[in-house]
Amino acid sequence: MERTGCAVVGGGPAGMMLGLLLARAGVEVAVLEKHGDFLRDFRGDTVHASTIRLMDELGLGPGFRALPQSRLRNVAFPVPGAGLVTLADFDSLKPPYNYVAMMPQWDFLDFLASAAKAEPTFTLLMECEATGLVFGDGGRVTGVRFRAAGDAGEQVLHADVVVAADGRHSVLRRATGLSPKEYPVPFDVWWFRLTRRGTEAGELAGVVPAFGDREAMIALNRTDYYQMGYLAPKGADARIRAEGVERFRQRVAALRPDLADRVGSISSVEDLHWLDVRLNRLRRWYTDGFLCIGDAAHAMSPAGGVGINLAIQDAVAAARRLAPDLRRGQVRTATLAAVQRRRWMPTVVVQTVQRIMHRAVFVPLFAGKFPAGAAAGNAAGHRSRLRQVLLFVVRHNPVVRRFLPRVIAFGPRPEHAPGFARPLTH
Structure with a gap:
């Protein structure tokens, strides 16, 4: 294979979802995954309601629900001195999207890969590790360099656009000189x-x-x-x-x-x-012919378990905007910028919440500075009273109790499946 419309590097949730959606748009798309399978321990396992709804919109709901999984009915956060505080009770949401599915990520990725392989314009290249980018006139990215298993030399896959979905340590991101802003993680x-x-x-x-x-x-x-x-x-x-x-x-x-x-x-x-927990995001997610999504654009803290779902939402937004340009054979830089504009707000909102969680709970925990009452001093007492007020609001304010479950389950800007990716009978 020497050329494709879209070369997606990284077979994680964002990469596999983007490949599936673009293939359903009739676009030639190739996903490069450096491993030989998806069986790697200790990846994120939470599939939120926004993604479950997306599976239904794609006509994949029955198959998804048949995968080995269990259902998380609420999200509780441990607060020293207050025990386990329930932030979101998903039973308050309308079925069938009133839970978070817990499943091994390899099962989910195998499922997406099987659905994508049913599309004639989709190619999955396993054991193909990206090593760099190909640049054309004016510095535009025109393809990706990679090394296949058992092949000593580099190969080149030319593409109308290259999408980096290769995680927080993205090789391709470094090749473009894009550098994320790092936020402290304790x-x-x-x-x-x-x-x-x-x-x-x-x-x-x-x-x-x-x-x-x-x-x-x-x-x-x-x-x-x-x-x-x-x-x-x-x-x-x-x-x-x-x-x-x-x-x-x-x-x-x-x-x-x-x-x-x-x-x-x-x-x-x-x-x-x-x-190595990171919390960062790129100021600019793209350059001419190249786009970052998922952790390559914004590494998330594990706090809240939202990384998979935010990455998948990036993929949906990217597919919706890239498909028309790819059908024409020319991906405009303005289209890449539109993907970032669409996903910027939810990324900032989620990361801001995670940073607040870090400062409020994890920083004092790992510094051994949780206040123990008046004896801990005025500042500590003030923080303790503030925490008590916040706990009271979370536990007893009806607006918050209705709002938080939906925000956690769906995110601040959930995406819907594009029309071209939905089955005709949906």
Whole structure:
């Protein structure tokens, strides 16, 4: 394959969705994925109502609901001194979009890939790692360089537009000189597994938090294991690994005594998958012939689990605007700018909420500075009173209680499937 209409780099949620939608528009599109499959642990697993509705609009709803999944009925946020505070009860939303689906991301990506392969203009190139861009006259991006598995040399795929959906460490973004603005993040996450016995109770969609001194841990219940996330101050990876596996097991056991009998399943510190948490966004998502979407345009904190859904909404907005230009064989820079304008507001809103969450909860947690009443001083007392007021509003204000579930489930600007991507019978 030497040429396509749109070359999408990255087979994650944004890349696969964009490929599917453009193929349904009759556009030649190729998705390049550097791995041989989608089976990689510890990716995000939350599929929000906006994406579930999109599946229905695409005629994929029955197949999506048949995938292994569980349903999260509310979002609760742990607040030290106040316990688990429910921010959103999805039962207040109109069915069938009154829940968040929890499923392994590889199942979701396999599902999207299967749907896209049914379209004659779609090509999925697995084990093809992008290495750079091709530039034409005037500096316009005219294609992507990549290396296929088992091939020692580079290949070139020419395209009318190249879309980078290759994540927060985007190779193609660096090749264009686009640089994101970074926002401070107080923590990193170390993902690992613990055994879950079949006799153990608990909702599969449950998210169980635990807090210690300058550390925290969450457990996501799976069918046969717990997906654990250990949170500690940013920059602690070298220290944690130097302390060794036995010290880490002790930390886990102290935070979750009920799981202490299975910490031996952490065989070494190599079982800890470190996530360098970033929160950033590009000031400009595009250049002539090139566009960034998803984490390549705006890396999200795991707080709230919204990264997958924001990326998918980017893909829908991009497909709607790119398809007409691609049909004509010429993608205008103004079209790329229109994609950024459409998705800028929801990105800023979500990241602002995440930054507030970081400052209000995670910064004081990892600094050991949660106020303990009047003895903590006037400033601490003021923060404590402010937190009490906010908690009261969240718990008792009917407007907030109706508004928050919809915002979390659908986001500030949910996208609908373009007409060209919907089945004729929908």
